[in-house]
């Protein structure tokens with residue numbers, strides 16, 4: 286029942302199931318109150334029963350989907366089921382994320398998973414039956430007034446129906462899905478539990494693991510070039526010890542998605558992913574053209590980095606360095622709320638009121654014992670979304686809050702759509718709203734900085750964020766596509782082959798010219814990326830940041846109609862495909878011209894440092 290559940294889970298970013306460190310008792314408004322979903326457990330049980338009845342009502346439409354009225358009934362009823370399962374699922378899982386050791390909540394969550402599976406099995410008749418009707422009938426149905434709230438969903442189902450298999454054939458494919466999930470699970474178990482990372486002595490004498498937990502801290506913090514290099518070599522070397530296992534595992538993963546796509550009569554695994562989300566291939570391809578155009582600003586970035594820190598040589602382990610030193614300014618939560626609200630004030634009073642709603646009732650703010658790490662926003666049908674943070678008073682915490690509030694307000698606006706399906710938001714459009722907020726926030730902080738140093742700090746943070754969201758993701762996307770193509774062409778993903786594909790993609794999109802010297806361990810990088818087990822996801826981050834730059838420019842320059850266009854886009858929810866929806870903001874993501882706002886902004890931020898040096 287992937288579709289049913291995933292609609293509400295698309296925005297759970299950075300979900301690594303590890304608990305955050307404990308923190309002392311916190312005031313109540315910074316902890317979730319789930320009574321906005323159900324006042325008590327009895328209310329949960331009552332909707333659970335309602336959902337079971339709804340499944341039976343929909344199952345009873347079997348054999349009747351040949352009149353338009355019954356088709357409308359089906360979509361209407363199915364959306365009601367979406368709504369119920371979304372609420373049940375949120376209520377159970379939000380409790381799990383607050384306390385990963387809560388076995389009662391896990392049991393509740395398990396019951397919702399089983400309910401979804403039951404719905405999936407009993408309603409699997411519906412789409413094959415519906416799309417066995419004549420094209421004339423289906424065209425008529427699409428035009429029917431009663432279908433209007435469900436048209437986007439119907440259109441996507443119709444596109445996908447050409448790729449639907451009879452139930453028996455779908456059953457035969459189950460072992461291939463198991464292979465796909467197995468590879469993803471093996472990756473997670475190996476790198477999160479079993480893989481031994483070596484100890485490393487930090488400059489202050491403490492001994493820690495050279496692992497992913499401290500990686501960002503070291504790569505972006507104030508350490509010597511030698512220490513960064515040593516850390517990076519040690520950590521990537523640990524992955525290197527499992528190169529053959531992880532290469533075979535990627536081979537398994539890509540064999541599975543390739544076979545599944547071919548069985549459903551798609552041209553390729555990439556085609557399957559794009560078609561099922563109704564995303565034209567031009568959107569995907571344009572990202573690579575855009576990155577080519579943007580490469581000169583990356584070259585300039587590294588030239589400035591070299592100059593700012595007096596580096597004779599830049600190694601790949603220096604690439605995540607920020608252009609200026611860390612700041613010791615802190616951003617307590619309530620201060621950050623005020624700053625974020627001020628930064629987003631140009632979006633208007635209605636947007637501000639929605640921010641208040643979320644800040645007053647939707648946030649679980651601080652790290653706590655057994656709480657999930659990272660940040661996410663979860664949509665809950667019928668009430669406000671719930672936002673999880675692990676706030677620790679630094680700039681990134683404040684910026685992440687602005688990010689999650691972008692998702693949250695988008696979800697509140699999309700509730701103006703009638704059907705539950707259209708109220709959902711897809712990852713491609715949603716990442717635009719969250720990254721836009723981060724841009725507006727750091728621009729506001731730059732504008733209001735008290736010193737030149739502080740101003741440069743914000744500019745440097747924005748540049749790092751833009752670089753990581755765009756160039757790194759395009760590099761990942763290119764590597765992944767070539768690796769999948771190798772498998773599609775019947776080749777084997779040997780470690781040597783993966784090293785070469787990784788280096789080729791890096792040379793193309795990550796390492797401008799010959800300005801960066803590569804440590805030997807760099808080639809192991811393909812072995813450590815969890816996104817390579819999650820379909821073709823990463824290109825969406827690149828589109829998201831570039832689109833957000835366009836919208837930010839329009840809003841910040843005070844362009845007439847810019848805010849109205851943006852709000853129209855937010856209210857449109859999931860009522861069209863990403864190209865149609867983003868057109869509402871004046872951007873065409875089907876060609877790479879949208880990159881100009883990204884490169885111009887990048888140049889502008891770089892010039893903050895040119896004048897100072």
Ligand SMILES: [Zn+2]
Nearest residue numbers: 298692716719
């Ligand atoms: Zn996000």
